[in-house]
Structures are given as C-alpha cells and as structure tokens.
Amino acid sequence: MKKMLDFCARLCYHGIRKGKEIVKMTIWLDMDGTMADLYGVDGWLEMLRAYDETPYAIAKPLVRMATLARLLNNRQRDGYRICVISALSKESTADYDERVMNAKRGWLARHLASVKFDEIRFVPYTYTKNDANSGNDILFDDEARHLNAWTGTAIPAANLLTALKALA
Numbered sequence: 001m002k003k004m005l006d007f008c009a010r011l012c013y014h015g016i017r018k019g020k021e022i023v024k025m026t027i028w029l030d031m032d033g034t035m036a037d038l039y040g041v042d043g044w045l046e047m048l049r050a051y052d053e054t055p056y057a058i059a060k061p062l063v064r065m066a067t068l069a070r071l072l073n074n075r076q077r078d079g080y081r082i083c084v085i086s087a088l089s090k091e092s093t094a095d096y097d098e099r100v101m102n103a104k105r106g107w108l109a110r111h112l113a114s115v116k117f118d119e120i121r122f123v124p125y126t127y128t129k130n131d132a133n134s135g136n137d138i139l140f141d142d143e144a145r146h147l148n149a150w151t152g153t154a155i156p157a158a159n160l161l162t163a164l165k166a167l168a
C-alpha cells in the first residue's frame with residue numbers, strides 16, 4: 001500500500017508523451033467485486049447460470065458512491081480518461097449478453113449518475129484485460145489474474161478510494 005501510494009504521488013503528469021502529442025492516461029474500473037458487490041447477492045451464481053441478469057442490477061455498492069463519484073469527476077477534470085472495463089457472464093448467449101450489458105449500464109447510471117464515463121467497455125469472461133491497456137494505464141480490479149497480468153499500474157479494489165485520492 002505504502003509503495004503504491006508513493007508511486008501515485010510521484011505521478012506528476014496525467015498523460016504519456018508520444019512524440020509531440022500528450023495522450024491522456026486512462027483509469028480503468030472493474031465493476032464486479034470492485035464497485036459492485038455482485039458476490040454478496042444471495043444466489044448470484046445460480047442465477048447467472050440460469051441466464052438471469054438480476055444480480056448485476058441489484059448488487060449493492062462496495063464503497064460510498066457519492067465519494068467515488070466525486071473522486072472520479074475530480075480525476076477526469078485533472079485530465080484522466082475515466083473508463084469502465086467489465087466482463088460479461090461466463091454463461092454467454094447474444095441475448096443474455098445484451099441483458100447483462102443493460103443491467104450493468106443501468107447500475108452505473110443509478111449509482112454513479114453524475115459521472116460521464118469516457119468509455120464503458122464490456123468484454124468476454126475470458127478476456128485478458130491488459131489487452132485494453134494502451135501503455136501505462138491504471139487498472140482497479142479485485143481479481144489477481146487481471147492485476148498480475150497488467151503491465152501499467154494495477155491497484156487492488158480494496159484501495160479504490162485512497163488510491164483515486166492519491167492520484168490528484
């Protein structure tokens with residue numbers, strides 16, 4: 001944690017210089033287990049296996065959403081791109097994927113209404129999230145496989161609010 005915060009404090013720019021151009025740095029946010037308590041929904045796994053998207057819609061927030069919204073809006077004002085990267089259910093059909101995406105979009109609109117995300121990207125369950133990393137992007141995630149494979153700055157979900165604050 002200390003090391004991570006030191007690293008964040010040393011980040012004195014919010015972009016990567018590519019030739020003359022400054023490319024904005026992206027903050028990617030996972031949803032399930034990072035912002036949304038999917039795994040706290042009673043019977044979530046059985047429901048997803050039965051192609052029921054309800055758990056995504058009714059998951060409770062994992063952090064205080066008013067605080068998260070304020071921090072995301074502040075970082076966006078600082079120049080970061082604020083993006084969501086969220087996996088679809090392991091069970092997948094075109095129709096179910098569509099319903100899952102709608103449930104997730106609805107969750108974001110309801111709980112983070114004031115945040116205008118630069119991008120909301122839904123990816124297949126087996127997707128390697130680092131494929132979305134444009135170089136030195138920042139990822140907030142709860143899964144070790146995504147954090148370990150990330151070649152930019154990977155921050156565990158438990159540090160979501162403190163690290164977003166430290167990026168100022």
Ligand SMILES: [Mg+2]
Nearest residue numbers: 030032033142
């Ligand atoms: Mg997750």
